[in-house]
Amino acid sequence: MAAIVSAGFSRFGKRKEGILDIAAESALPIVRKHRDSIDFVLVSNCYSGEFNSISGLNNLVTTYLSMDTVPSIRIDNTSGSGGAALFSAVSLVESGRAKAVLLTGVEKMSDRPTKEVTRVISSLLGEREKAAGPSLPSLAGLLTRLYMDEFGASRESIAQVAVKNHRNGALNPNAQIQKVLTLEQVLQSTVIMDPLRLFEISPISDGSTSLLVVPDDMAESYTDKPVYVKGIGMSADSSFLTDRKTFTDIPAVRRAGDIARKQSGIDRPDFAELHDMATVLEIVQSESLGFFPRGEGWKAVVDGVTEIGGELPINTSGGLNSKGHPIGASGVAQTAEVFLQLRNEAGQRQVKNPSNGMMMSMAGFGNSATVAVMGVEQ
Amino acid sequence: MAAIVSAGFSRFGKRKEGILDIAAESALPIVRKHRDSIDFVLVSNCYSGEFNSISGLNNLVTTYLSMDTVPSIRIDNTSGSGGAALFSAVSLVESGRAKAVLLTGVEKMSDRPTKEVTRVISSLLGEREKAAGPSLPSLAGLLTRLYMDEFGASRESIAQVAVKNHRNGALNPNAQIQKVLTLEQVLQSTVIMDPLRLFEISPISDGSTSLLVVPDDMAESYTDKPVYVKGIGMSADSSFLTDRKTFTDIPAVRRAGDIARKQSGIDRPDFAELHDMATVLEIVQSESLGFFPRGEGWKAVVDGVTEIGGELPINTSGGLNSKGHPIGASGVAQTAEVFLQLRNEAGQRQVKNPSNGMMMSMAGFGNSATVAVMGVEQ
Secondary structure, eight states, X not given: OEEEEEEEXXXXXXXXXXXXXXXXXXXXXXXXXXXXXXXXEEEEOSOHXXXXXXXXXXXXXXXXXXXXXXXXXXXXXXXXXXXXXXXXHHHHHHTTSOSOEEEEEEEEOTTSOHHHHHHHHGGGSOHHHHHHOOOHHHHHHHHHHHHHHHHOOOHHHHHHHHHHHHHHHTTOTTOSOOOOOOHHHHHTSOEEETTEEGGGBOOOOEEEEEEEXXXXXXXXGTOSSOEEXXXXXXXXXXXXXXXXXXXXXXXXXXXXXXXXXXXXTOSSOXXXXXXXXXXXXXXXHHHHTTSSOTTOHHHHHHTTTTSTTSSSOBOTTOHHHHHOOOHHHHHHXXXXXXXXXXXXXXXXXXXXXXXXXXXXXXXXTTTEEEEEEEESOO | OEEEEEEXXXXXXXXXXXXXXXXXXXXXXXXHHHTTTOOEEEEEOSOHHHHHOOOOHHHHHHHHTTOTTSXXXXXXXXXXXXXXXXXXXXXXXXXXXXXXXXXXXEEEOTTSOHHHHHHHHGGGSOHHHHHHOOOHHHHHHHHHHHHHHHHOOOHHHHHHHHHHHHHHHTTOTTOSOOOOOOHHHHHTSOEEETTEEGGGBXXXXXXXXXXXXXXXXXXXXXXXSOEEEEEEEEEEOOSOGGGOSOSSSOHHHHHHHHHHHXXXXXXXXXXXXXXXXXXXXXXXXXXXXXXXXXXXXXXXXXXXXXXXXXXXXXXXXOHHHHHOOOHHHHHHHHHHHHHHHHTTOOGGGOOSSOSEEEEEEEETTTTEEEEEEEESOO
């Protein structure tokens, strides 16, 4: 198994810096301290070609960090890149092929107009669906409607996810939108795809987050508060949404969660970071991960179960919804939030004495999912 | 350690099919036989966004192959993607995180005009060099001049690499250019960047190659002729060419080779597949890998040492030069040639009874390199 021993952050948002500067912002605090140990670099990134007209990003990052001779790879799994990169980092140290992996997730999206960003991201859809012209936000709108219809969820319960996550994000100095919102403000924001509103969708973001991943038996030589990866699973599903039996359950998330839970022996984590690209997705995922019975996740939101002070806090970081969603960085940032929480370093949004936490990194609409359970004990 | 137990091929060239069809062409022969075993898919690809307007390629490939639930990642390291993907596959099976990795390298480049392809590939250069406006072929022209000047190599000796590799490629049913060329034809072809000529540069290619990578101790349950990865190393160098002390030695190649040689205990392989994006590169690499003393690789070419029947055959497949260079597929195809040769399945281009072979997959102008030594014995 592997452990995470250090994390670095950039603020998410619309940034004027270039992608290499943004990557360095989160990587440098780790590199400065552990330059001599780092023997592999993984760069989690999906769209440097489309958004920044750059290829060979991983090698440019190592050059930029003055780690010329350190081998590197760019890991891409669209929105789920960060999860896939964590999985790869764990595998690299477990195999002995690397002893200290710097994992830097980065995306710089704001160079392109919103319309183009949406079009580029929709390029992950299958031909059939592309022909029909949907985008990921429009599919999220459809899912909101389907979930409400199937389970009798109130419109307010879904918008409440945005209220919660913006409240959490306002406590996160690295979040893109640090603004508390009322339920009314969420429900009265611009319609993106009826019934889904602007504040219920993750913004277009620039940003990076970095982690240092080492073999578990070396972790204590780096820090006296290592965070151990106790279980990690990846699963996938058809890229063609029309192949799915239902949208209100996400089988890839369910399967990846089962693997991570079984490996870790932890059935129900103390808190979780989920992939709330749209509010409704957090609820559906919380059910697919077995936190709540199917069709009842929305009630948990209404009842405050998923608040920071609740029984199972979700997206204490603000989630993609408020923290922002720089595609390649998101899964890394989710993991970094678990890292901070487990070290009791999450400041005003700290969960009370957690001993383990979960992160779920998802691609597309459940095309792929990685779930990791982390803990303070080996 | 890991073993390769199966390989699949598409013909390289200008293909009318889409990237998914091309990927499936090499993957399907493996998938048909081992569908139930494959538990991870790595897609080695660099430019699906730029060339094919597709993201999430890895997930589209698994969907297309009807392996919906199998997790997948896209591995990118520009021209060296295939080597990085092999390194990742080895690490995945060694860590126990996967038991059978389908590794599919694919690129579809011919959808875009040559000028755009050259521009996109040059996007891996650092800002400083980009501003000066060179492309990779123009840098190869410069290197040809430098190598000749520094070591007194004859112009003919360098062009002879193209003669050899086209002769080999003519024996490879999957090669793009299956045409024997005379030295005169090479030296009289269009000047690309003086003194480098058209037939000395790899063409723009579409194509894919696939491998099945499993833990070494499970290899014999798949085939009675496994090929073992006995050593594999990755190294890197600055993306800024102006940082390099010399161009006539490639330190990343040298270092990666040292790792692979030390791990495998094999100092001098029976044959090798190198990254002859330009003729001169094959010669420089053969020196950086220690096959020949510095400045003497060109003599080995003239003396026929690197011919199929020579003492150390190089690029029996035809190399990138004649076989073609679909960026993400190249390193996988180089590995597949070693696989075929070690199984005595290389047909008319078969090396006589080799017991081990080496492949070297390179990114940029030595920005990164992966060297693997494979053998018929564990």
